[in-house]
Amino acid sequence: MFNKNNFGQVGETVTWFVATIIIVLILFVSVFISSIGPWNDKNLGFSRETDYIASKSFFAWLLTEDDTENSVYEQLREEENLNEFNGGLALDIFEDNYGGEYFEIWVGISNGKFEFLSVNWWTLSTGIYNIYFGFRPEDIVESCRTYADERVILDSNRSIELILKTSDCF
């Protein structure tokens, strides 16, 4: 006569054994995932809200004089947009030196008026298109600071602006 109790005990032991194997496997997978996951990347990258080096270049660009000893700042005050001298120089300075570091670079004249989009979302109105840098990026909002910028007032309505975007906001 079979001892049914023995079969039951063996069956229950196998159950416990399999359960132990499963628990250990789950633990191994958890440990493995925790050690290779992206959260282990402790490289403290940083995004700039101001760029001291680029600002230096910006102010030096504004003070650069052409053959008639007219500075870029004076040219921008007198003219409506960037011209061949200051626009070409801006491309040489900002695209060549910072194009690899930043997602998008824009230098141009903006009209300096703040526009209300919605609660907590303010933006400076779109700037004037120029053939050197194109249209001013639209998603430049104070509440989503993914850019470094520098701005110098030309007159009561206009500013000359440098925008260095690190990523898209929207």
Place this chain on the structure above:
Amino acid sequence: MNKKGDKIISVYWFVILFIVAAAIVYMVISFYGNPYDVREAEASALIDSVARCITEGPYLKESVLSGIFPEDFSEECSLNFETEDIYGGGSEGQYFVEVFVYDFNSKEEIFSASEGNENLRQNCGLEGKGFPVCLERKFYSLDNEGGQYEISILSIVRKTEKNVQ
């Protein structure tokens, strides 16, 4: 009533509890035990510091262009490259910084200076743990007479013992 069986199961549960607890402790130590790597920020701060030292606003210092700016500019720029003894190697420095000034139009080199451990330069461009972080940035500047210049600053930070595991 299988009292012997109950005892075995109790021991078994404690063993499982211990294994799970050990795994959790290992995962927590594995995550929090890795240091943050701040060397890129450190290299950027070093470049800003040197740029501030060789210029006055948008203009290059006269001493840089006239050649009297000291080649040993760590004192001039208040740079302190001393580090803790943890790095061993005694005299080997953990930092290197190099400055070049070029004429903006002709790209002719006008001034150059370097400070720190020159041996770190050969590891630039190599990726992987244990290599130093290299950062090079350029900016545009003028002199008082309207001359145009491009300044390039290379900054290298090693300090792998404290930033990489």
